[in-house]
Amino acid sequence: MELLIILLAVLTVFVVMAFYYEHPKAEIPHGIHQRQKLYLFHYCLNFAFGLAKFLEKVGITSEIYFLRTLMDGIPPLRDKNLCIKDLRFEDVEVRIYQPKGSTTGQRRGVVYFHGGVGLFGSIRAYERKCRYLARKTDSVVVSVGYRLAPEHPYPTQFEDCLTATIHFMRTAENYGVDPSRVIICGDSSGGTLTAAVAQALVNRTDLPKLRAQILIYPFLQVVDFNLPSYQQNEGVPILLKERTLTLGLRYLNKDLSVVEAIFKGCHIPEDLQLKYQKWVSPDYIPHEFKARGYKPFTTHPFSEELYTLVKTVFSPVFAPLLAEDSVIAQLPEAFILTCEFDVLRDDGLLYKKRLEDHGIKVTWCHLQQGFHGTVFLSLLGGVVAFRSGNKGLAKILDFLRSM
Structure with missing residues (x-):
């Protein structure tokens, strides 16, 4: 007792x-x-x-x-419809999911980068999602087990994803995959990695071109944490505004005491402000996305000390929305999923605009009742599934089948 x-x-x-x-x-x-x-x-x-x-x-x-x-979590049971193997692409752990049974011609290949802010997530955590994509689209799916921070400091995560992607593109035929039908995909910070890897490959003449990139509610910029979506959704689970930056700074191994100063915009020198406002501005967010409320924000005085401490955040590897126009113009076709009740919604909207401004085809899926993580939760099934996430999954499958 x-x-x-x-x-x-x-x-x-x-x-x-x-x-x-x-x-x-x-x-x-x-x-x-x-x-x-x-x-x-x-x-x-x-x-x-x-x-x-x-x-x-x-x-x-x-x-x-x-x-x-x-x-x-608890790994799912064996899948009789898939051949699942643990391999290494160079020094990077991967798990490959190959549908059983014959097919006419070579399959498409999907390289998946999991979310988790570079600190969390794993092949096992995304087992159900990768199995689902492989089964439902008859695709060969490669789940990348990139190494995590803080044990493996940034940008190890990007480097692992790039290494695994290049290896797969060079050896795709060994897995029954058409090298011209390789798509990269990721959710949340995995979407960040997807965008960064796509950008890193644009000038590679020794590789086939990526067929497409799929960005599921990606984190893409560190210039403005007061965009309409950040103001409207700062307290909406599961990715609260403060949690977004706090976890990002932990990923980079930076002092968390600077969070408020970054929210105020004190980390950006004037010359970069002028440069980035061409790409990151509430003026480029359609009016309908300001209807739930938006107040223009005035940045506070610049801090050279703060900039020196966190200037890594302006690298396109960490913030792909800040890539140069010459890179953006060469990117492959994209699928971008955004959620209305997500602080990262406007990152996706701004990247969509940049791509379209350069003539890149974008398939956009906006979940009007969605929130950050809704697609991942729906893949877990049962009581944790959300209707909005199921809608997003259906759109992702439709896009993959069209490739």
Whole structure:
């Protein structure tokens, strides 16, 4: 009985910790369907973050290791329709999913980069998603197990993804894939990596051209954290505004005390402000996306010290929206998915505009009731699936089948 009381007391502490871990509190707009389900998921996520911090403080395990273990979850059962192999492309771990059965001609190939801000995520965490894509589109899918920070500092993650992609493009026929039908794909920070890899390949004459790139609610810029989507959705789970930058700085191993100064725009020198405003500006966000509220923001005085500390964030590898026009103009066809209730919505809208301004074909899917992570959650199925995510999945499958 006493043990039970102690366990209940400890659980109560964790519950309180979970409710107060995030600030500001979650804001679930009425435009999101299944609002109570999202609130419950947000609570569980906060509980996990709070518990991870507690376990690290008492010396049981590290916060990052605990969260990674939770994300990995329970692996699915064997799949009789797929041949699944763990391989290495150069020094990069990959898992390849090949549909069984014959096909007329060579299949398309999909190279997938998982999300997780370069800190979390794994091949195992994305097992269901990659199996689903392989089965539903009769594609050969390569899931890239790039190394994670902080053990492997940025830009190791980009370098691993680029290495794996190049290796696959050179050896695609060995896996029954048409080299001219290779598509790269990723969600969230995996979308960042997808855009960066596509940009890195534009001048490679020794490789086939990428067929397409699929960006699922990607993070793409660090110039303006006060775009309409950041203002409207700063408290919407699962990617709150503060969490976006905090995790990004942890990925880069930077001091978290600079978060507020970056939100105020103090990290950008005047010459870069003038350069980037051609590509990153609320003026380029269509009016209908400002209807839920937007107030123009005035940046604060520039800090040379802050710029020196964080200038890495302006690299197109970290912020692909800041790539030069000469690179953007050579990119392959794109599919971009955005969600209305996502702080990263306007990153996707601005990248869509840049691509289209240079004549690049873009297939755009906007989930009006969607939020960041909705597609990933829907792939888990069951009670955690959201209708908006199912719609996004269907659009992704349609795009892949058209390639």
